[in-house]
Amino acid sequence: MKYDLIIIGGGPAGLTAAMYASRYKLKTLLITKIPGGIATTAHKICNFPTYEDISGFDLMKKMEEHVKKLNAEMIYDEVIKISNKFKVKTAKGKTFEAKKMILAAGTERKKLNIPREMELLGRGISYCGTCDGPLFRNKNVAVAGGGNGAVTTALLLADYADTVYLIYRGDKFRADPVWLSQLKGKKKIKQIFREDIAKLEGEKFLEAIELKSGKKLKVDGLFIEVGAIPDQRLISQLKIKTDSKGYIIADKQQRTNINGIYAAGDITNNSLKQIITACGEGATAANSAYQDLNK
Ligand SMILES: Cc1cc2nc3c(=O)[nH]c(=O)nc-3n(C[C@H](O)[C@H](O)[C@H](O)COP(=O)(O)OP(=O)(O)OC[C@H]3O[C@@H](n4cnc5c(N)ncnc54)[C@H](O)[C@@H]3O)c2cc1C
Numbered sequence: 001m002k003y004d005l006i007i008i009g010g011g012p013a014g015l016t017a018a019m020y021a022s023r024y025k026l027k028t029l030l031i032t033k034i035p036g037g038i039a040t041t042a043h044k045i046c047n048f049p050t051y052e053d054i055s056g057f058d059l060m061k062k063m064e065e066h067v068k069k070l071n072a073e074m075i076y077d078e079v080i081k082i083s084n085k086f087k088v089k090t091a092k093g094k095t096f097e098a099k100k101m102i103l104a105a106g107t108e109r110k111k112l113n114i115p116r117e118m119e120l121l122g123r124g125i126s127y128c129g130t131c132d133g134p135l136f137r138n139k140n141v142a143v144a145g146g147g148n149g150a151v152t153t154a155l156l157l158a159d160y161a162d163t164v165y166l167i168y169r170g171d172k173f174r175a176d177p178v179w180l181s182q183l184k185g186k187k188k189i190k191q192i193f194r195e196d197i198a199k200l201e202g203e204k205f206l207e208a209i210e211l212k213s214g215k216k217l218k219v220d221g222l223f224i225e226v227g228a229i230p231d232q233r234l235i236s237q238l239k240i241k242t243d244s245k246g247y248i249i250a251d252k253q254q255r256t257n258i259n260g261i262y263a264a265g266d267i268t269n270n271s272l273k274q275i276i277t278a279c280g281e282g283a284t285a286a287n288s289a290y291q292d293l294n295k
Pocket of ligand 1 (some may be wrong): 001010011012013031034035037038039040041042043044045046047048077078079080104105106107134149152173193231234258261264265266267268273274275276
């Protein structure tokens with residue numbers, strides 16, 4: 001059976017696209033690896049209109065419930081193959097075809113790429129403060145990074161851990177002023193600038209980290225928050241134009257260089273990677289697909 005529209009990704013961009021497409025009565029299928037996307041890992045969302053303060057998990061659950069009420073078809077699976085004109089194959093062995101496609105697959109966390117990072121994942125190393133923070137009650141932990149992700153993770157961890165080392169290779173954190181002001185007076189958070197993490201130590205579990213300067217810090221946990229990039233395994237299967245960092249180039253209607261493929265959210269080269277912009281782009285992408293189907 002051929003769908004009007006397949007949406008890959010069930011974060012804010014994909015869910016909003018599905019919402020609009022359902023209301024346009026397009027025969028739509030949304031395929032997503034993780035329900036709700038990366039925003040589900042956010043401890044607090046305080047900048048999405050209608051909620052002053054809501055957890056990322058709760059916000060995304062509400063968004064998904066809204067889509068389900070509109071009877072959009074949604075499956076939890078991973079797209080592993082895409083071809084032009086527009087067939088997808090999933091990890092569970094299913095194939096689907098559509099007249100149009102929206103890429104809303106977001107980004108993947110960047111790694112530090114230091115020895116033993118993968119070996120100690122889940123044994124002290126984490127990429128999600130909200131998920132794993134409570135495991136480090138009364139322990140010492142470190143956070144690598146200097147943007148919103150790193151600073152908000154450090155603030156969250158200070159609720160549990162005894163000491164939080166916030167380690168950044170730059171001179172000044174890049175996080176929003178509202179988060180930086182919350183760092184002030186947080187005695188548990190020790191800020192370390194112009195440093196990189198060079199080595200991870202510990203037999204079965206992380207026990208210490210060594211910085212490039214040679215300084216050693218005894219920690220039980222290291223939270224890596226050094227940014228994200230789109231998954232090139234999917235994108236590279238299409239002759240789709242990306243910028244030098246690998247983000248898909250989309251116009252103001254979210255059209256890409258491939259006729260019938262649209263992109264929305266963090267996977268694009270937009271300048272503000274947030275929930276509100278992902279939702280807006282998802283809505284625009286669904287509208288463009290609808291307009292193009294009716295030409
Ligand atoms: C810790 C943290 C805190 C944040 N805090 C805020 C905040 O306070 N306010 C704010 O506005 N934004 C915040 N953000 C940013 C916000 O979460 C993102 O901008 C937003 O989620 C982007 O939405 P998206 O739909 O483009 O991508 P994502 O949310 O990343 O969703 C992409 C989806 O695609 C799926 N997918 C990927 N590849 C495939 C595949 N091959 N097949 C099927 N599915 C696939 C993924 O599983 C995922 O569900 C935060 C992010 C993080 C990490």
